Amino acid sequence: DSGVTQTPKHLITATGQRVTLRCSPRSGDLSVYWYQQSLDQGLQFLIQYYNGEERAKGNILERFSAQQFPDLHSELNLSSLELGDSALYFCASSVSSGRYTGELFFGEGSRLTVL
Amino acid sequence: QQQVKQSPQSLIVQKGGIPIINCAYENTAFDYFPWYQQFPGKGPALLIAIRPDVSEKKEGRFTISFNKSAKQFSLHIMDSQPGDSATYFCAASMLFGNEKLTFGTGTRLTIIP
Numbered sequence A: 001d002s003g004v005t006q007t008p009k010h011l012i013t014a015t016g017q018r019v020t021l022r023c024s025p026r027s028g029d030l031s032v033y034w035y036q037q038s039l040d041q042g043l044q045f046l047i048q049y050y051n052g053e054e055r056a057k058g059n060i061l062e063r064f065s066a067q068q069f070p071d072l073h074s075e076l077n078l079s080s081l082e083l084g085d086s087a088l089y090f091c092a093s094s095v096s097s098g099r100y101t102g103e104l105f106f107g108e109g110s111r112l113t114v115l
Numbered sequence B: 001q002q003q004v005k006q007s008p009q010s011l012i013v014q015k016g017g018i019p020i021i022n023c024a025y026e027n028t029a030f031d032y033f034p035w036y037q038q039f040p041g042k043g044p045a046l047l048i049a050i051r052p053d054v055s056e057k058k059e060g061r062f063t064i065s066f067n068k069s070a071k072q073f074s075l076h077i078m079d080s081q082p083g084d085s086a087t088y089f090c091a092a093s094m095l096f097g098n099e100k101l102t103f104g105t106g107t108r109l110t111i112i113p
Helices: none
Strands: A005-007 A010-013 A019-024 A031-038 A042-050 A053-057 A064-068 A074-078 A087-094 A110-114 B004-007 B010-014 B020-025 B033-038 B045-050 B056-059 B062-067 B072-077 B086-092 B107-112
Touching (some): A005 A087, A019 A087, A019 A110, A031 A074, A042 A064, A042 A074, A074 A087, B004 B086, B020 B086, B033 B062, B045 B056
Parallel strands (some): A010 A110, B010 B107
Antiparallel strands (some): A005 A019, A019 A074, A031 A042, A042 A053, A087 A110, B004 B020, B033 B045, B033 B086, B056 B062, B062 B072, B086 B107
């Protein structure tokens, strides 16, 4: 158990809809990362937050947005969903800035299926 | 732009054999190279990592070989076991500054008894 909690584990929705994925980082971790895993492209970095502030942005679509709340949990919002958004979405956390060891701790993922 | 290239995509090895997974990177600013192991239904978990100041690191049956001049690194699994069957991802990052991990595309390893 990595200590990172993601909900929901599975989500099935229709094209055009909006969903929210939630992540609770390990206790004490300030950084949260979101990754998308699809069959062909491995783990694609979407976005990173550190202590409530956006720190790095990757290949995140404009239809997607994220935020990190004062209690350090994070949410990834996916809107106007398309079939191609079907994937496994992972959240990871780490202790950042000065105490970063390089290790990311991943949750078990949220599997999104868009029909 | 894929900054970390991983091969092979899949690998089948007999128990006791030594699977080797290779990765190449482009960004010379990377200074941290981990390998993650992922079992079905689970998130990736750190297996072993190396910094570019050493050419090899061993942890148990797992070894990373690192070639800075060639910008390549590889994972070797000694005396492989069926329990090692998983997907392996190499990754790279900068420890200070941009901390995000850039992953390779993964290698699905199957160890047959």
